[in-house]
Amino acid sequence: MALLEIQGLSKHFGGLHVTADVDFTLDAGELHCLIGPNGAGKSTFFRLILGVVSPDRGKIVLAGKDITRLKPFQRVHEGMSVKFQVPGIFKTLSVSQNLQTALQHNCDADALAGKIAEMLDFLGLAAEARSPAGNLSHGQKQWLEIGMAVCLKPRLLLLDEPTAGMSPKETEATGELVKSLNAQGVTVLVVEHDMAFVRQVAQRVTVMHLGRIFAQGTVEEVMADSRVEAIYLGRSHA
Ligand code: ADP
Ligand code: MG
Numbered sequence: 001m002a003l004l005e006i007q008g009l010s011k012h013f014g015g016l017h018v019t020a021d022v023d024f025t026l027d028a029g030e031l032h033c034l035i036g037p038n039g040a041g042k043s044t045f046f047r048l049i050l051g052v053v054s055p056d057r058g059k060i061v062l063a064g065k066d067i068t069r070l071k072p073f074q075r076v077h078e079g080m081s082v083k084f085q086v087p088g089i090f091k092t093l094s095v096s097q098n099l100q101t102a103l104q105h106n107c108d109a110d111a112l113a114g115k116i117a118e119m120l121d122f123l124g125l126a127a128e129a130r131s132p133a134g135n136l137s138h139g140q141k142q143w144l145e146i147g148m149a150v151c152l153k154p155r156l157l158l159l160d161e162p163t164a165g166m167s168p169k170e171t172e173a174t175g176e177l178v179k180s181l182n183a184q185g186v187t188v189l190v191v192e193h194d195m196a197f198v199r200q201v202a203q204r205v206t207v208m209h210l211g212r213i214f215a216q217g218t219v220e221e222v223m224a225d226s227r228v229e230a231i232y233l234g235r236s237h238a
Contacts (some may be wrong), residue, residue, distance in 0.1 A: 003028040003187050009048060009058030018044045019055070020211040021024040026156070026189060028063075031182040033198045034191045035222075036208035037232055045208065046160055049189075050082055051075050060195060063155060081196045082153030083145050083162060091094075091134030095125050098133050098144055102151035115151075121145045123177070139170030150181060158183065159190040162227060163197050195223075207231070 004026040011019040018041045026032055034042050047053040049060060051072040060068045062078050070078065083215055087097050100114045107115050120126045125141045128136060133144060142162055149157055159178070163171040175197050182201075183186050192198055198205060198219060205222045207215040209231045222228055 001028045001102065002026065003030075003063055004049070004189075007061075009031065009045075009060065011044060011048060011053060012057045013174075018211050021057070022211070022213055024213065026187060027235075028155075028187055029182075029185065031179065031188045031201055031203045032190070033191065033202040033205050033219075034189060034197060034208060035195075035205060036214070040208040041211040042170065042208050043160060045228070046158060047190055049158065050080065051101045076152065079153075079155030080158065081149040081152045081156070082158045083149045083160070089133045089141060089144055089148065092132055092143060094130050095133050095136065095144060096129045099147060099151060100212070102148040104152060106151075111230065119147050119151065120195060122180075124173070126178065128201075129150075137170075139166050139173065142166065142170075146151040146174075146177060150186065154186060157186050157188045159192075161191055161193065163192065164192050168196070171197050 001023045004092065006022060006024040009019055009022045010017065032124055034045070036042055044053060048055050051070060057070070058068070059066060062075070062080065065078060067075055067078055069139050074111050090101065093101070096116050100112065103112060120129050125144060126138060128140065133141065136144065146159065146162065162178070163174050166174065176203055178188060178190065190201070202219050205217060205219055206213055207222055207228050214231065215225050215228050
C-alpha cells in the first residue's frame with residue numbers, strides 16, 4: 001500500500017526547474033534512500049513534501065489524504081516527522097529533558113519517565129541522560145534529534161543527510177538506528193550522499209538529477225547502472 005503518493009510535482013525558482021513534474025510513490029513500511037549529485041533538487045523535493053516550499057503544480061497524498069495545501073504543522077498532525085541536517089535540539093537542556101519536550105504531547109504524565117528511559121536505551125544515550133545536550137558528540141546530537149522526531153510517533157520519517165559530518169563508525173551506528181526504527185514500522189525516506197550508508201540501509205533507491213527522477217531500483221540495480229555513474233562523474237546532462 002502506498003503511504004506517500006506524489007503526482008506531477010513541479011517547482012521552479014526563476015528559470016530553473018528544480019522539481020520537474022515528479023511522480024513518486026513510497027510504500028508503507030519502506031526504507032527508501034534518495035540520492036543524486038549536488039544541486040539535483042533533493043532538498044527542494046524534501047521541502048515540498050514537508051510543506052515548507054509550496055509547489056507550482058502537482059499533488060501530494062499521504063495515507064490517502066491530499067495534503068498538498070496543508071501547512072507543515074498540519075502535515076505533522078497527519079503523521080509526518082522530520083530531522084533536518086542542522087540539529088534542532090535544546091543545548092542547555094539535558095538529554096532527558098530534550099526527549100521530554102518531544103514526548104509530553106502524546107504521552108500520559110505517569111508514563112513519561114518510562115518512555116524517556118526506553119528512548120534513551122534505544123538511542124544508546126542512557127549514560128548521557130543528565131548531560132546538557134550541547135555536550136554530546138556530533139553523532140550523539142544527531143541520534144537525539146532522530147529520537148525526538150520519532151517521539152512524535154510518525155508514520156513517515158524524513159531525514160535529510162542524517163550522517164553529515166559523522167565518522168564511519170557513527171555513520172554505521174546511525175544506519176542501525178534507522179533500520180531498527182523501520183523494523184518497528186516507521187516508513188523512512190532518507191536523503192543521503194554516503195553510499196556506504198545507502199548500501200547498509202536502503203531497500204529501494206531513487207536517483208534524482210536535474211529535478212527529475214533519473215533512476216529507481218534496489219541499491220544493486222542503481223549501482224550497476226552506468227547512466228547513474230555518468231551523472232556522478234558529471235558526464236551526463238540527460
Ligand atoms: P540538492 O539538495 O540535491 O543539492 P537543492 O534542492 O538544494 O539540491 O537545489 C537544487 C537547485 O535549486 C540548486 O541549483 C539550487 O541552487 C536551487 N535552489 C534551491 N533552493 C532555491 C531557492 N530558494 N531559490 C533559488 N534557487 C534555489
Ligand atoms: Mg541538499
